[in-house]
Amino acid sequence: MLSLQHLRIAATINIRFANKPLMPHGASKHWAQQSRIRYGPTGSINPNSCLSKLSLAGVSKCADQIELPKELKPELMPKHVAVIMDGNRRWAKSRGLPVQLGHRAGGQAMKQLALNCKKFGVQVVTIFAFSSENWVRPKEEVDFLMNVFEDVLKPDLKELILQKDMRLSVVGNRSQLPESLQNLLSSSEEFAKSNRGMRLILALNYSGRYDITQATKNIAAKVRNGVLQVEDINESLFEQHLQTNGIDFPNPDMLIRTSGELRMSNFMLWQLAYTELLFFDKMFPDFDEADLVEGLTAFQRRQRRFGGHKY
Numbered sequence: 001m002l003s004l005q006h007l008r009i010a011a012t013i014n015i016r017f018a019n020k021p022l023m024p025h026g027a028s029k030h031w032a033q034q035s036r037i038r039y040g041p042t043g044s045i046n047p048n049s050c051l052s053k054l055s056l057a058g059v060s061k062c063a064d065q066i067e068l069p070k071e072l073k074p075e076l077m078p079k080h081v082a083v084i085m086d087g088n089r090r091w092a093k094s095r096g097l098p099v100q101l102g103h104r105a106g107g108q109a110m111k112q113l114a115l116n117c118k119k120f121g122v123q124v125v126t127i128f129a130f131s132s133e134n135w136v137r138p139k140e141e142v143d144f145l146m147n148v149f150e151d152v153l154k155p156d157l158k159e160l161i162l163q164k165d166m167r168l169s170v171v172g173n174r175s176q177l178p179e180s181l182q183n184l185l186s187s188s189e190e191f192a193k194s195n196r197g198m199r200l201i202l203a204l205n206y207s208g209r210y211d212i213t214q215a216t217k218n219i220a221a222k223v224r225n226g227v228l229q230v231e232d233i234n235e236s237l238f239e240q241h242l243q244t245n246g247i248d249f250p251n252p253d254m255l256i257r258t259s260g261e262l263r264m265s266n267f268m269l270w271q272l273a274y275t276e277l278l279f280f281d282k283m284f285p286d287f288d289e290a291d292l293v294e295g296l297t298a299f300q301r302r303q304r305r306f307g308g309h310k311y
């Protein structure tokens with residue numbers, strides 16, 4: 001239940017309800033004190049982007065504009081960034097707000113993160129939005145989260161799909177999600193089908209162990225039916241039976257987890273085998289462009305060996 005006090009705080013940081021944008025505006029004094037709002041310097045431009053080609057011809061904007069802060073190298077950008085957005089509730093509690101507002105602010109941070117990744121030329125972003133274990137939360141929080149998914153997804157997906165040319169895929173067991181959310185997800189995927197921009201993958205009611213278990217069961221059934229031989233089973237075949245099969249994307253290069261927790265929480269256990277892990281102390285709603293640049297810079301400094309040696 002929202003008290004008058006909460007409404008006052010929400011008003012102070014310019015939070016609006018019922019399908020309306022909820023992220024506090026930079027103009028708010030309270031918000032400015034709580035978070036660094038920085039707009040990364042756009043020093044270097046990917047030489048392959050159409051921006052650099054067109055700017056030679058005196059044109060300053062184009063559809064696939066890639067603007068890189070000067071500390072980032074285009075050739076070392078991760079193709080696929082996975083995100084565990086953690087800390088929404090702690091963000092809200094530390095401000096005396098109901099947890100629901102933390103989830104709404106997290107939704108806005110998610111959209112901004114997707115836009116920034118696109119701006120920097122990342123090809124795939126996977127967001128862990130709801131784990132199969134999250135159902136154990138209080139029913140009213142789960143119900144609220146499902147509503148937030150719809151509220152955030154309706155206008156934001158529309159914008160990301162229609163204006164930003166993003167492709168959309170959903171992994172996880174959708175059949176347990178509310179019907180209206182299932183419909184929204186399917187119609188959004190359909191709408192985005194012919195897009196060619198960055199791919200956004202939402203993991204909703206997703207569990208890495210479940211993913212591996214269902215792949216194993218499917219393969220076992222095929223062996224039992226004689227469709228496959230035991231000798232046919234290898235990593236590539238196994239991957240084809242994961243829920244992420246059918247989505248044309250490389251395994252994540254980089255994983256971001258916010259809120260200071262240092263664990264995987266059952267997220268893409270197979271797919272993250274050689275992913276570089278980056279942990280941030282900030283709560284997810286505070287994760288901004290400067291943090292993303294910091295993470296990408298750290299990623300670019302790492303030496304990826306994939307089990308090999310390079311001495």
Ligand SMILES: CC(C)=CCC/C(C)=C/CC/C(C)=C/COP(=O)(O)OP(=O)(O)O
Nearest residue numbers: 085086087088089090103106107129149152
């Ligand atoms: C895809 C989409 C539209 C998402 C928008 C809403 C959103 C950001 C949902 C994330 C839900 C979640 C379980 C966050 C983790 O923080 P937590 O609740 O575990 O916070 P805590 O770690 O502080 O308890």
